[in-house]
């Protein structure tokens with residue numbers, strides 16, 4: 001009975017799917033042509049500003065009933081597959097596979113990329129600098145624990161630019177080979193994850209040793225090889241290493257998120273809604289920070305982030321990591337940057353890239 005009713009509806013879906021398939025391949029053929037044009041001038045395959053515009057447009061024009069965010073997820077993958085016909089870009093990230101960094105790679109680039117897992121954040125930068133990877137994806141900041149200092153230090157030194165950013169929810173689970181805690185003598189995770197779960201761990205397992213390891217993915221791998229080791233990691237890492245969940249969502253803050261930066265040699269053109277990141281330092285005297293930032297207010301440029309980090313030269317001097325709204329090529333941003341550069345003891349433009357909402 002139900003099947004009788006479903007049959008004609010499914011026939012409609014089949015007919016629409018055939019049209020979708022045809023349209024998708026027509027789109028792919030045009031992307032191939034774009035690829036040929038780019039190849040003639042050695043132009044970059046991945047154009048984040050164009051992809052951001054496509055995603056904004058589909059959300060703006062979406063009549064529903066599909067949710068706009070879901071539509072964007074679909075188009076992210078369509079663009080990823082089309083882009084891969086031009087060339088499959090390689091993206092380095094903090095591995096092993098199963099980490100939140102890997103999740104961030106797929107969220108930003110879609111699935112049709114070559115992921116290159118690296119053992120450390122330093123290696124991610126090196127892979128992109130050496131050209132082994134086209135881009136690197138690195139964690140910048142966690143909503144509960146603050147800045148990822150190693151990334152900030154490397155951004156200061158690197159020749160790469162920031163070409164994008166994204167933020168993803170971070171939910172940690174406590175996992176073991178058996179799915180239970182019997183016989184467990186140590187809990188492994190990345191130091192950030194241990195910090196993000198410390199109140200819960202202090203309450204539940206105050207007497208089990210905690211050990212910081214290179215990544216949560218590595219913790220999951222260790223737990224898969226040793227029944228006396230528990231891992232704190234994302235569920236994807238647990239699935240990859242066949243772990244059982246002892247307890248899901250053990251992070252102290254249920255809204256825990258991490259922001260990632262995409263680094264590479266590409267400097268994206270303006271997309272219409274962009275953000276610019278820079279690092280500044282001032283001489284250590286009264287009012288210096290206030291004076292330094294005055295050009296932003298004067299030119300009507302909004303600051304969206306201000307983070308300080310000790311310069312580590314033995315005196316109380318700081319580097320300031322600043323994000324502002326707009327692209328460095330926009331007139332008011334460019335005018336503010338010229339003045340900032342004049343006032344600063346140190347100035348480094350990290351990059352302008354499309355602004356993305358969480």
Ligand SMILES: C=C(O[C@@H]1C=C(C(=O)O)C=C[C@H]1O)C(=O)O
Nearest residue numbers: 031034045046047050079082083
């Ligand atoms: C097709 C292009 O190449 C890539 C693929 C895109 C797409 O599928 O829409 C958009 C931007 C590029 O990352 C392009 O540059 O227009």
